[in-house]
Amino acid sequence: MNTQFANPMRETPGFGLACRSMTAVAACALALLVQGCANPSYTITPEAHAKAAKAQPVAPKPEDFPALDKAVWKQGDFANLDNLRQMRTGMGKDQVRQLLGWPHFSEGLWGVSTWNYIFHFRTGKGAEFVTCQYMVRFNGDMLTEGMYWKGPDCELLLNPPQVRPVAVVPPPPPVARPAQKVTLGADGLFKFNGSSMDDLLPEGRNKLVRLAQDIRGNFKSVHYVLVTGHTDRLGSDAYNEVLSQARANTVRELLVQNGIDRKVIRTTGMGKRQPVSECAGSEKTTALVQCLQPNRRVELEIAGEQ
Structure with missing residues (x-):
């Protein structure tokens, strides 16, 4: 069994939502049975990790991101900044799931190579927040090879530029000269x-x-x-x-x-x-x-x- 495709429940965002429907009880039971037989992950070799780290894929265009109204979980999540900052190339899907949770869009069942998320950033002004889209791409080994924000402003929300105070240089002391x-x-x-x-x-x-x-x-x-x-x-x-x-x-x-x-x-x-x-x-x-x-x-x- 190919272990990277052996877990349909973990690979299927919206599973929890589907399982809440009484008409899907039988399907959920079947998925749980499959999950019990499946190996939840596989070992990431140093070679595969290095391969993913060296890859330089072309970044997606804004139109490559799915429309927000196509999301399965339309509410999205408020961004966990610490977890997002831990994202790196060469990570497996289980590791991504531990940091970010399930993707918010229905990406398919087998061989999924793209996960899309909806993250909200609080502005500090009451309940006001900014909504951003985040994409994670996986290579053929199902390891992350790129993480992208839709628009540069969202990336700045995660990693704002450091504003260093300008050092105030005191004027040189008056030159004391001999009389x-x-x-x-x-x-x-x-x-x-x-x-x-x-x-x-x-x-x-x-x-x-x-x-x-x-x-x-x-x-x-x-x-x-x-x-x-x-x-x-x-x-x-x-x-x-x-x-x-x-x-x-x-x-x-x-x-x-x-x-x-x-x-x-x-x-x-x-x-x-x-x-x-x-x-x-x-x-x-x-x-x-x-x-x-x-x-x-x-x-x-x-x-x-x-």
């Missing part, structure tokens, strides 16, 4: 012994205006601007302290006039305490004044986010 230092010669900024806004030379004023523009253009925000005035060693300590502080204050005012926030600017006068050039002699001569020129300067230190 920038700018040194401007006082002789090019002010008239001799001058320190006020009126004493600024045209060239010196232009330098400070361009410096303010560079600060605004190169820094997103300014942490601080330190303006330090310096003098040479000629003259008294008190005079040089006042002169260096006054020059620093004048530079600050011009920066403020050109868009730099006064709150971030600090000024100090160092007088002659931090010379950068040492020159011999004490008598004020042209040569000595020229030698001490690097000491007469205004230094700016600028820090901020770029």
Whole structure:
């Protein structure tokens, strides 16, 4: 006996429904007798399983699915998602039946190669659901070689695409850069012994205006601007302290006039305490004044986010 065709009751969807009819009692009894004599399944060999797994049959077209009103069990089933996800090629009919139950359409009695199902998916909106058709095809060894949904939307209901949250990449931290230092010669900024806004030379004023523009253009925000005035060693300590502080204050005012926030600017006068050039002699001569020129300067230190 060919065991894969030996069980007419298990191969005949709608059997249970038919057996409820009193006129079919005799037929049911006969089917039960046949079932008792039949072997319910047969061994699936590794070769047959591999053959089914390698098969690439042509997928059915939408018109290949039977009309819903042709179903024997028209109510269908609410989909058991876990069971449906276990479906694979190379499975026998008993294994499919254990997962999905009987097909909902009358597929015939002997050598059935296609089972069709009606599955409902709940939408999560009250009693609302979506109805889909599912087809299982068997090869000549009666092993599954393909499982198909009528329409791609139904397959997405079973295996919805994973929506991965987009990682929010925090902006890079502000680049902390070392404070920038700018040194401007006082002789090019002010008239001799001058320190006020009126004493600024045209060239010196232009330098400070361009410096303010560079600060605004190169820094997103300014942490601080330190303006330090310096003098040479000629003259008294008190005079040089006042002169260096006054020059620093004048530079600050011009920066403020050109868009730099006064709150971030600090000024100090160092007088002659931090010379950068040492020159011999004490008598004020042209040569000595020229030698001490690097000491007469205004230094700016600028820090901020770029």
